[in-house]
Amino acid sequence: MVFYGLSTEGLRLAKSLIGKHEVTVIDENLRMAIPLNKKIANLPPRSLIEYDLTPISSFSDSLANAEVIFFAPKIKKIGAEGKAEILIRLRELSRFLPKDVLLFYLLPLPPRGCSNTIILLEDQSGLKEGEDFYFLYYPLTRQGGIQKFVGVTSHKPLKRVREVIGKIEPLSFNDAEMKHFKTLLQEAIPDILELSFPRPGGKLVYLSDVIKGLLDIYLLNTSIQTSNPLFHLSSAAIKSIEFYLKGLESHLRRIVKRKGLKAIRTHILILWSLDPYELRGDASRTREVLINKLREAFGVVEVLNDLKLMRPSYVLLERSHIILACTKEDENYIKKYKGAEGQVRISVTSPLSIIE
Numbered sequence: 001m002v003f004y005g006l007s008t009e010g011l012r013l014a015k016s017l018i019g020k021h022e023v024t025v026i027d028e029n030l031r032m033a034i035p036l037n038k039k040i041a042n043l044p045p046r047s048l049i050e051y052d053l054t055p056i057s058s059f060s061d062s063l064a065n066a067e068v069i070f071f072a073p074k075i076k077k078i079g080a081e082g083k084a085e086i087l088i089r090l091r092e093l094s095r096f097l098p099k100d101v102l103l104f105y106l107l108p109l110p111p112r113g114c115s116n117t118i119i120l121l122e123d124q125s126g127l128k129e130g131e132d133f134y135f136l137y138y139p140l141t142r143q144g145g146i147q148k149f150v151g152v153t154s155h156k157p158l159k160r161v162r163e164v165i166g167k168i169e170p171l172s173f174n175d176a177e178m179k180h181f182k183t184l185l186q187e188a189i190p191d192i193l194e195l196s197f198p199r200p201g202g203k204l205v206y207l208s209d210v211i212k213g214l215l216d217i218y219l220l221n222t223s224i225q226t227s228n229p230l231f232h233l234s235s236a237a238i239k240s241i242e243f244y245l246k247g248l249e250s251h252l253r254r255i256v257k258r259k260g261l262k263a264i265r266t267h268i269l270i271l272w273s274l275d276p277y278e279l280r281g282d283a284s285r286t287r288e289v290l291i292n293k294l295r296e297a298f299g300v301v302e303v304l305n306d307l308k309l310m311r312p313s314y315v316l317l318e319r320s321h322i323i324l325a326c327t328k329e330d331e332n333y334i335k336k337y338k339g340a341e342g343q344v345r346i347s348v349t350s351p352l353s354i355i356e
Contacts, residue, residue, distance in 0.1 A: 103133055
C-alpha cells in the first residue's frame with residue numbers, strides 16, 4: 001500500500017492502516033519512498049524525512065508493486081499553475097501504474113473531474129479503468145478526515161475497497177463529486193457568514209479556520225456555468241474572504257492614522273503558524289495574499305511561521321508597531337509576551353479582537 005504524496009492528512013490516514021497493511025509513503029518532491037513502521041509513524045512529515053533511521057525504498061519499485069495507491073500530493077497553487085502541477089504528478093504516477101491496482105484519489109476534483117482524470121491516466125498508462133485498474137474518488141473532508149462514501153464506476157472492486165477502508169457507500173462519480181461539494185459547503189458557509197456578519201456575543205471565528213476547504217470552493221466556482229446557483233454561492237464565499245482581508249487592511253490603516261504614524265514607516269509582524277505539509281495548501285496561499293496586500297500599504301511587513309521551531313526575538317517583537325496573530329496558537333503565544341509601549345496586537349478573527 002503506497003501513499004503518493006507526503007502530506008499531514010495523508011500521513012494521518014497512513015498511520016491508521018499500519019498493522020493491517022504494509023504502508024509506504026512517497027515524498028513527491030524528493031521522489032523518496034519511506035516504509036512506515038510504528039517506530040517512526042508518529043513523526044511529523046518534516047522529521048520523517050530528516051530522521052537518520054528512516055528506511056528508504058525504491059520510488060519506482062514501490063509504485064510498480066503496489067496493490068493499493070492513495071494519490072495525495074500537496075497542492076501549492078491554484079488555477080492554471082495548480083492544474084499543471086497535478087498533471088505532472090499524474091503523468092509520473094501513470095508511468096509506474098501496476099495492473100489491478102486500487103487507485104484512491106484523495107484530492108478534490110471539479111465536476112466531471114473524475115472522468116477527465118481517468119482519460120489522462122488511461123492515455124498515459126495504456127491501461128483501462130475498470131479492467132486493468134480501478135479509480136476511486138475518495139476526497140478528504142474539509143477538516144482532512146475520511147469520507148463515508150467513495151466514487152466508483154462499478155461495484156466490482158468494492159470487496160477489496162472495504163478490506164482497505166472499511167464500510168463505505170458506493171456512489172457514481174457525478175454523485176460523489178456533488179455530495180462532496182454539498183457537504184463541504186454546508187460546513188463552510190456558516191463559518192463564512194460569521195466571518196462576514198459578526199454578531200455581538202456571537203461565535204468568534206478565526207480566519208485560519210474559515211479558509212479550510214477554500215481550494216474545493218475555488219474548483220467548483222471555476223468549473224461550472226455562471227447560471228448555476230452554485231456558481232453564485234461559491235463566488236460569494238470567495239469574495240467574503242477577499243472582503244475580510246480588505247477590511248483588515250483598512251482597519252490597520254485607521255489604527256496607524258490614529259496613532260499618528262506614517263504607513264511607509266509602520267512595521268507589521270504577522271504570526272501565522274501554518275502547516276507546510278497541508279494537503280490543500282489553503283493556509284499558505286491565504287497568508288501569501290495577506291502578506292502581499294499589507295506590503296502594498298505599509299513599510300515593513302514580516303512573517304513568522306512556526307513558533308514552535310522559531311521563537312521570535314524580543315527585538316523583532318518590540319520593534320513591531322502592530323502584531324497580527326492569525327491562529328489560536330499564535331494568540332496564546334503572544335499573550336505570554338507583555339508587548340512594547342504603544343504596540344497594538346490583534347487576533348485575526350471576526351470580529352477583530354485586541355490582545356490585551
